Amino acid sequence: MKLKVIYEKKHVDKPVLASVVLKTGTLVNILEAKMSPGGGEILVDVPKAEYVGKVIEAFKEEGVTVKELTKHFELDISRCVACGACVSPCPVDAIKLTGQAIEVDEGKCVRCQACVHACPMRAIKLL
Numbered sequence: 154m155k156l157k158v159i160y161e162k163k164h165v166d167k168p169v170l171a172s173v174v175l176k177t178g179t180l181v182n183i184l185e186a187k188m189s190p191g192g193g194e195i196l197v198d199v200p201k202a203e204y205v206g207k208v209i210e211a212f213k214e215e216g217v218t219v220k221e222l223t224k225h226f227e228l229d230i231s232r233c234v235a236c237g238a239c240v241s242p243c244p245v246d247a248i249k250l251t252g253q254a255i256e257v258d259e260g261k262c263v264r265c266q267a268c269v270h271a272c273p274m275r276a277i278k279l280l
Contacts, residue, residue, distance in 0.1 A: 156196070156205075158218070161216075165193065173211040173212055179199060179201065179204040179208055181199055245262070266279060
């Protein structure tokens with residue numbers, strides 16, 4: 154399960170993620186991080202579904218905002234011409250071209266944005 158963790162300014166200099174890992178005993182994979190002295194956010198993946206609730210609760214105890222990401226990929230089918238330019242740059246094979254349609258496995262997507270940059274029609278957006 155992918156989680157977006159939002160840090161306010163007061164949390165930036167605290168080891169929130171390390172604390173959550175130690176409290177829960179759960180490995181957490183950082184997929185993306187955008188931090189500045191004023192705040193920021195990280196996108197993490199909790200690989201074992203049975204630990205997601207425990208991890209969310211631990212983040213909340215640390216005082217940061219947590220959002221579960223069930224959908225984070227948006228394809229504008231009115232712009233997509235099914236050219237397949239987004240398929241080969243995907244490092245985790247989350248995008249497939251089947252006939253005249255693009256199919257995305259959101260469970261595999263790591264939000265690297267390779268597809269966003271490759272799309273000549275600008276039909277792909279990460280949420």
